[in-house]
Amino acid sequence: MNRHRLASELKRIFPPERLLTGNLERRMYSYDSSFLARFRNYTPDAVVLPRSTEEVAATVKLAARHGIPVIPRGAGSGETCGCLAVRGGIVVDLSSWDAIEEVDVANMQVFVRPGVVHYRLNEYLAAYGLFFPPDPGSTRMCTIGGMVANNSSGLRAVKYGTTEQYVLGLEVVLPDGQVITTGGVNCKALKNVSGLNLSKLFVGSEGILGIITRIRLRVWPRPKARGIAMAVFADLEEAPAAVLDVYRSGILPSGIEILDSSAIRAINMYNPEINLPDAEAILLFEVDGNPAGVEWEGQKIVEVVGKRAISVEWATNPGRMAELWRGRSVVAVAAARLRPDGSRIFAGEDISVPLNKVTEALRRIKELGRQYGVAVVNYGHIGDGNIHTAPVINLENPDEVERANKLADAIHRLAIELGGSTTGEHGVGAVRNQYALDEHGAAVNTMRLIKKALDPANIMNPGKLLPPEGGAGGA
Amino acid sequence: MNRHRLASELKRIFPPERLLTGNLERRMYSYDSSFLARFRNYTPDAVVLPRSTEEVAATVKLAARHGIPVIPRGAGSGETCGCLAVRGGIVVDLSSWDAIEEVDVANMQVFVRPGVVHYRLNEYLAAYGLFFPPDPGSTRMCTIGGMVANNSSGLRAVKYGTTEQYVLGLEVVLPDGQVITTGGVNCKALKNVSGLNLSKLFVGSEGILGIITRIRLRVWPRPKARGIAMAVFADLEEAPAAVLDVYRSGILPSGIEILDSSAIRAINMYNPEINLPDAEAILLFEVDGNPAGVEWEGQKIVEVVGKRAISVEWATNPGRMAELWRGRSVVAVAAARLRPDGSRIFAGEDISVPLNKVTEALRRIKELGRQYGVAVVNYGHIGDGNIHTAPVINLENPDEVERANKLADAIHRLAIELGGSTTGEHGVGAVRNQYALDEHGAAVNTMRLIKKALDPANIMNPGKLLPPEGGAGGA
Numbered sequence: 035m036n037r038h039r040l041a042s043e044l045k046r047i048f049p050p051e052r053l054l055t056g057n058l059e060r061r062m063y064s065y066d067s068s069f070l071a072r073f074r075n076y077t078p079d080a081v082v083l084p085r086s087t088e089e090v091a092a093t094v095k096l097a098a099r100h101g102i103p104v105i106p107r108g109a110g111s112g113e114t115c116g117c118l119a120v121r122g123g124i125v126v127d128l129s130s131w132d133a134i135e136e137v138d139v140a141n142m143q144v145f146v147r148p149g150v151v152h153y154r155l156n157e158y159l160a161a162y163g164l165f166f167p168p169d170p171g172s173t174r175m176c177t178i179g180g181m182v183a184n185n186s187s188g189l190r191a192v193k194y195g196t197t198e199q200y201v202l203g204l205e206v207v208l209p210d211g212q213v214i215t216t217g218g219v220n221c222k223a224l225k226n227v228s229g230l231n232l233s234k235l236f237v238g239s240e241g242i243l244g245i246i247t248r249i250r251l252r253v254w255p256r257p258k259a260r261g262i263a264m265a266v267f268a269d270l271e272e273a274p275a276a277v278l279d280v281y282r283s284g285i286l287p288s289g290i291e292i293l294d295s296s297a298i299r300a301i302n303m304y305n306p307e308i309n310l311p312d313a314e315a316i317l318l319f320e321v322d323g324n325p326a327g328v329e330w331e332g333q334k335i336v337e338v339v340g341k342r343a344i345s346v347e348w349a350t351n352p353g354r355m356a357e358l359w360r361g362r363s364v365v366a367v368a369a370a371r372l373r374p375d376g377s378r379i380f381a382g383e384d385i386s387v388p389l390n391k392v393t394e395a396l397r398r399i400k401e402l403g404r405q406y407g408v409a410v411v412n413y414g415h416i417g418d419g420n421i422h423t424a425p426v427i428n429l430e431n432p433d434e435v436e437r438a439n440k441l442a443d444a445i446h447r448l449a450i451e452l453g454g455s456t457t458g459e460h461g462v463g464a465v466r467n468q469y470a471l472d473e474h475g476a477a478v479n480t481m482r483l484i485k486k487a488l489d490p491a492n493i494m495n496p497g498k499l500l501p502p503e504g505g506a507g508g509a
Numbered sequence: 510m511n512r513h514r515l516a517s518e519l520k521r522i523f524p525p526e527r528l529l530t531g532n533l534e535r536r537m538y539s540y541d542s543s544f545l546a547r548f549r550n551y552t553p554d555a556v557v558l559p560r561s562t563e564e565v566a567a568t569v570k571l572a573a574r575h576g577i578p579v580i581p582r583g584a585g586s587g588e589t590c591g592c593l594a595v596r597g598g599i600v601v602d603l604s605s606w607d608a609i610e611e612v613d614v615a616n617m618q619v620f621v622r623p624g625v626v627h628y629r630l631n632e633y634l635a636a637y638g639l640f641f642p643p644d645p646g647s648t649r650m651c652t653i654g655g656m657v658a659n660n661s662s663g664l665r666a667v668k669y670g671t672t673e674q675y676v677l678g679l680e681v682v683l684p685d686g687q688v689i690t691t692g693g694v695n696c697k698a699l700k701n702v703s704g705l706n707l708s709k710l711f712v713g714s715e716g717i718l719g720i721i722t723r724i725r726l727r728v729w730p731r732p733k734a735r736g737i738a739m740a741v742f743a744d745l746e747e748a749p750a751a752v753l754d755v756y757r758s759g760i761l762p763s764g765i766e767i768l769d770s771s772a773i774r775a776i777n778m779y780n781p782e783i784n785l786p787d788a789e790a791i792l793l794f795e796v797d798g799n800p801a802g803v804e805w806e807g808q809k810i811v812e813v814v815g816k817r818a819i820s821v822e823w824a825t826n827p828g829r830m831a832e833l834w835r836g837r838s839v840v841a842v843a844a845a846r847l848r849p850d851g852s853r854i855f856a857g858e859d860i861s862v863p864l865n866k867v868t869e870a871l872r873r874i875k876e877l878g879r880q881y882g883v884a885v886v887n888y889g890h891i892g893d894g895n896i897h898t899a900p901v902i903n904l905e906n907p908d909e910v911e912r913a914n915k916l917a918d919a920i921h922r923l924a925i926e927l928g929g930s931t932t933g934e935h936g937v938g939a940v941r942n943q944y945a946l947d948e949h950g951a952a953v954n955t956m957r958l959i960k961k962a963l964d965p966a967n968i969m970n971p972g973k974l975l976p977p978e979g980g981a982g983g984a
């Protein structure tokens with residue numbers, strides 16, 4: 035079906051202000067935050083902005099009739115081309131469908147539409163003394179629908195896990211346009227083991243099995259207290275060892291972040307006032323809970339980590355906590371300033387490795403950076419082995435771009451070699467599906483069987499998550 | 510294929526001591542803890558006791574060739590006929606394959622074979638300062654494989670969630686005999702979002718999608734301290750309200766248990782020395798964490814719950830904690846002693862309801878008990894709305910048996926009416942699949958599509974979890 039015919043069919047479903055078919059409008063939907071999107075033209079044939087399950091279902095049914103790809107999209111803050119029309123089709127932009135429909139305080143859960151922004155949800159829940167623990171760095175942009183589709187997490191996954199832990203049920207428009215509710219049609223229970231666990235299958239499925247239109251999330255009581263410990267290390271090896279010592283002392287911090295020497299240097303160049311000590315690594319421990327428990331854990335961290343660190347400082351005062359956290363909070367921006375013509379790119383940016391391989395991973399990523407002549411800054415969630423590498427390159431230089439791509443590939447392969455994964459929290463999309471066979475082996479066939487059973491015509495977000503049939507190539 | 514031919518084929522795979530084909534031996538595998546199994550003859554055609562993935566795969570391949578059902582089994586402690594050969598076939602008893610293969614302390618995970626008993630695993634992990642938090646009542650019997658297949662939990666699900674939260678990866682023999690590893694073939698990372706989340710799909714799938722042969726579990730640092738608060742209520746309504754007050758004060762106890770008046774009476778009859786106060790409800794709060802934090806939360810619970818309860822007692826002394834917990838620990842046994850000719854049965858025993866429906870559920874279960882003339886004792890995990898009802902009947906009286914079945918059906922329907930589920934933690938098996946369409950509506954079709962994609966010949970544990978095609982009937 036040509037674009038004009040498609041537009042006229044979509045006009046029967048959507049009012050003009052929620053149907054985008056102009057060239058410029060469509061072009062706005064041709065990129066996300068990924069490196070790959072900069073070099074491709076993934077412009078969709080049409081964009082729709084639904085505000086009801088019926089509109090989503092009608093769109094999917096239309097697409098199914100004509101074999102047109104459908105690509106769900108949240109804020110577009112992803113780094114994997116996950117929300118891009120890599121094979122053309124209709125982008126379903128859910129970001130304006132942002133109703134918080136019900137906060138059920140008595141049952142500790144909240145019902146939202148997919149477009150609700152993470153930050154806004156937690157602001158809203160705070161009035162009830164509740165919170166939704168996962169906290170991605172993109173909190174002020176990313177949507178709950180996108181978080182569910184990608185099983186997002188962030189700083190607090192060490193203690194609080196990832197989005198999947200909080201998903202009690204989903205309304206989903208399937209690839210044939212049928213609507214189902216997972217976790218029980220009218221269920222408001224917190225615990226339920228009846229049926230196959232479809233909720234958890236859809237979490238992290240990146241839109242290849244259907245479009246999530248309503249989300250039932252478990253929320254938790256907001257902790258009353260918080261504290262931050264900052265530890266400075268002369269020897270990189272001591273940092274993961276200190277993390278393990280903390281775990282062994284019976285403490286599960288809400289987050290443990292690492293800045294390696296590359297990150298420390300970038301932060302100090304970006305803002306000399308922050309003035310981080312010149313060291314091989316800095317660890318930041320965040321602890322939350324009740325005031326007495328937080329203080330106990332802070333003192334214990336000082337005692338335990340102090341045996342390996344040059345210095346440890348513990349703070350519960352909000353001003354001092356913000357100061358200790360300041361380096362971490364600017365690292366993503368600081369990386370880009372490593373060189374005046376540099377841009378920080380998202381490629382090989384999200385590997386996870388076993389905790390006992392973190393040191394080796396950081397060392398070898400630095401070596402790979404030198405080998406390919408690309409500056410890299412490393413930071414991340416060391417508490418669960420999730421390393422964010424920020425390559426910094428001149429985007430105008432094709433040779434640097436090529437070397438950056440080779441570096442990203444080498445980092446992904448390093449992750450697999452070390453018994454890790456190419457992605458700890460950002461997802462696969464069209465940039466990491468080429469590694470699926472290496473990571474998952476024969477399990478990829480099982481994933482394909484499920485995909486085919488639900489979407490035999492392959493219209494739901496094609497070219498993502500799974501490698502193409504018959505090979506391990508890209509999208 | 511007749512039983513003798515089957516036995517001779519299985520002899521090529523198993524040594525004689527791990528292949529059971531005698532009448533008495535097979536009869537031993539015809540029941541679990543469910544009520545239904547008492548009245549059926551679900552004797553398998555053969556029983557095998559594998560000790561390797563190869564043996565399991567060879568068994569499944571043999572079964573697939575001949576279209577014979579395969580039924581995985583752990584300890585047989587389930588209450589749903591989940592491990593019984595409701596359509597004949599080969600029971601795969603995994604309980605003797607109980608190796609704890611690796612405790613990887615540095616990476617906070619453990620690798621086990623399916624037959625490891627829960628209690629033994631935690632005893633083993635204690636030496637490393639680690640633990641696997643879910644704690645079913647059947648801890649001394651149930652296997653980790655069974656826990657994964659049923660997504661088991663127990664007292665501590667309020668804070669620690671269910672088994673699924675800890676499953677990082679699985680080795681699974683699929684219905685065609687192929688072996689896959691979910692969560693990454695060689696992965697030891699704690700965080701991994703690449704690929705469809707097959708691990709979580711297999712958790713709770715009750716053996717209908719494959720046989721779990723190896724389990725990679727995340728484990729946590731063992732908390733250093735623990736405390737128990739016991740609160741006594743004159744008014745049943747106040748008990749769930751007190752639970753919510755505790756949540757609102759920012760506390761997430763590791764467990765919150767309820768004993769209603771029926772349970773209190775049963776416990777005091779069973780052992781007058783326990784001498785629980787004659788009240789409408791007793792709540793037991795368990796708190797764990799670090800010593801200072803536990804004490805803070807205990808005092809807060811006394812303060813908050815004290816506003817609604819007749820009395821609240823807080824203890825951290827192990828002896829006193831055990832005394833406070835004593836009633837709860839004997840309730841399952843005590844229920845059976847309500848009458849001299851009585852047996853406690855497992856039917857309608859595991860509903861979950863929204864927290865704000867717990868009072869109504871308890872009241873109406875009592876009414877239903879009166880209506881059907883069946884004595885019931887109610888206890889359970891009120892913190893997540895999971896109610897364990899224990900009907901007590903004379904098994905020799907066919908009329909009572911019939912009334913008990915009607916009562917169980919009414920309790921299951923009540924759960925759905927109240928926005929809950931027929932099963933909070935025990936599973937579906939062959940006793941609750943008749944409610945799947947009422948609970949899940951059109952999502953049952955999606956479950957069926959997945960089942961058919963992986964097991965087109967329906968040999969893996971047929972008659973369980975999903976209702977039979979074309980209707981909402983039983984197994």
